[in-house]
Amino acid sequence: MPIVTIDPQRCKKDGLCVRICEKVFAQAVEGSPPVVVHEENCNSCGHCVLVCPAGAITQTDCPPEKVHPVRKEILPSYESMREMVVARRSIRTFKKKDVEKEMIERIIDAARFAPSAKNTQSTQFIVVQDKPLLQTLASATAEWLGKIAKQLKNPLMRKLYLLRGEKNAEEVTQWISQFELIVKRMRSGSDPILFNAPALVLFHADQSASFAEANANLAVQNATLIASSLGLGTFYTGYLVAACTRDKAARRLLKLPRNHKAYGGLALGYPEITFSKWVERNPAIITWM
Ligand SMILES: Cc1cc2nc3c(=O)[nH]c(=O)nc-3n(C[C@H](O)[C@H](O)[C@H](O)COP(=O)(O)O)c2cc1C
Ligand code: SF4
Known part of the structure; x- marks a missing residue:
């Protein structure tokens, strides 16, 4: 179990550690020295070490050599993050x-x-x-899908699949031809x-x-x-x-x-074909409550 300690000499009693991690730290009243009350709840996330401006907290899983400053100047902007997300294919x-x-x-x-x-x-x-292992894995997967297709041709098995999952009958029926096509393509030398x-x-x-x-x-x-x-x-x-x-x-x-x-x-x-355009997705269905 990690050990969490607060250096009373350094602590400024701002209570940030308590606010960031109430499951481990507590403060009797605002401005009083925070104390470690439930060390057993610590999951080593490091938040307390990162947040303490006085460097008063030590946590054995987060020693100083594992703590790094955030290089804010190179963080991507919303625009570049969004472009990356929409351009990903x-x-x-x-x-x-x-x-x-x-x-x-x-x-x-x-x-x-x-x-x-x-x-x-x-x-x-x-x-x-x-x-060879990549190829064997691909073949094994295709053959497994072939087995599923065979099973799904049996109406009783199809019912069982429907009972087990949330798929509808039409979708499960489509699987048969999709999986059979995968097996056929795999056996004829391509890799679907x-x-x-x-x-x-x-x-x-x-x-x-x-x-x-x-x-x-x-x-x-x-x-x-x-x-x-x-x-x-x-x-x-x-x-x-x-x-x-x-x-x-x-x-x-x-x-x-x-x-x-x-x-x-x-x-x-490495992609052989890349995309220089991106396409809209469906509008988000949002329930605001
Ligand atoms: C699947 C999943 C479930 C989580 N559930 C909770 C949760 O119920 N309550 C909570 O405070 N944090 C939850 N977290 C956040 C984790 O505790 C957190 O990611 C972890 O402590 C590491 O901290 P970091 O995300 O700041 O790196 C969850 C994270 C994941 C991935
Ligand atoms: S490392 Fe995370 S869980 Fe552990 S005391 Fe610090 S903030 Fe709380």
Whole structure:
């Protein structure tokens, strides 16, 4: 468990630590010295260390060498952030060029800064660049989809799928032809699963972690945006993630640790075709209350 301490000599009694973290700190009255009352609630987010203007707080997981000033002068403006968000596209055409390890490390570096429930930082990463393995994973995913298509042709199985999920009958029926087409394309030498991407990053976590799936997918989005800032293209490999979750063969290929589940995946590479325009999305449906 981390240890949180307040240096009474340095403390200015402004109570910022109490306001930022009431679950750990308390102050008898405004202006009195704050005290650590529930150290066991600390999740090592570091907020108290970052906020204290007097540097009076120490937290064992956030030693001074891990604390850095925000370089406000290089923070992107709303305009540049929005342009980046609207210009991001799923990229499915890749140059026959490997992605440098350093680039992938930069992407994963950004991913690890995503928020995570209780700051568990539960997400771990598997990077696949081995060409035969990428191909095998894509084939295994396509074959798994083929198996699902076969099952769905049985009306009883179709009913079971409908009972299990929230999909409607029309959508489930469409899956059959979509999945069969994927199998056909895969078997005839194209790659409708990974689109011959030179790299795959899989986001996985221990299933028992709080909000493991949400944490992983927030990390995916950080990775997606930082990848586009590096001139790299990505798309979310939903089919492959689903296969890794439900198909033993695909799971085994990735050597996922016991109790771990794949929650997100990004195919990654240098884009062959880029977009110089962006398209509007549906207006947001907002309920203001
Ligand atoms: C899926 C998810 C659920 C969260 N739920 C809560 C919550 O219920 N209450 C809360 O105060 N913070 C919540 N958080 C925020 C985390 O506690 C926070 O991201 C973490 O402590 C790290 O702090 P940071 O986001 O400032 O880096 C949640 C974060 C995620 C990703
Ligand atoms: S590190 Fe975060 S949770 Fe722990 S005492 Fe500081 S602010 Fe509270």
